[in-house]
Amino acid sequence: MSARTSIPAPVRAVMRPSDSEIADVLMALARQRGPDKTFCPSEAARRLAEDWRALMPEVRRVARGLPLVATQKGAPVDAGRASGPIRLGLDEGRLSIDRKPRTR
Numbered sequence: 193m194s195a196r197t198s199i200p201a202p203v204r205a206v207m208r209p210s211d212s213e214i215a216d217v218l219m220a221l222a223r224q225r226g227p228d229k230t231f232c233p234s235e236a237a238r239r240l241a242e243d244w245r246a247l248m249p250e251v252r253r254v255a256r257g258l259p260l261v262a263t264q265k266g267a268p269v270d271a272g273r274a275s276g277p278i279r280l281g282l283d284e285g286r287l288s289i290d291r292k293p294r295t296r
Contacts, residue, residue: 209240209247214254222260222282230263230279233271252278259286 209217217236225231233251237244240251255262255271261283262271271278 208250211250211254214240214247214251215258218251218255218258218260218280222280225281227282227284230281233278233280255280259283261286 214236217239218233221231221236233255234244234248237247237251241247252262252271259282260271260280262269262274262278262280264274264276264278269278271280
């Protein structure tokens with residue numbers, strides 16, 4: 193009889209998503225929800241990484257630079273400084289400004 197040995201699966205390299213990839217997912221979620229709707233930033237993190245919890249500080253940091261509004265219990269907050277759960281949604285005022293063509 194031969195002994196069966198377990199061969200461990202190869203370790204997958206864990207690559208962190210770029211700020212651009214995080215921004216793309218955040219904006220896609222916001223646009224899918226539409227105006228006056230919000231989503232949890234963990235939804236974006238879950239789409240980007242298996243270890244999504246470790247990605248949350250980066251998701252919040254990137255969200256700060258996008259035309260999104262962060263809220264906590266319905267009140268606007270700074271996504272990077274708020275502790276506890278937040279929600280993100282389109283910031284219609286910033287979105288319309290960001291759509292204007294940039295001039296040099």
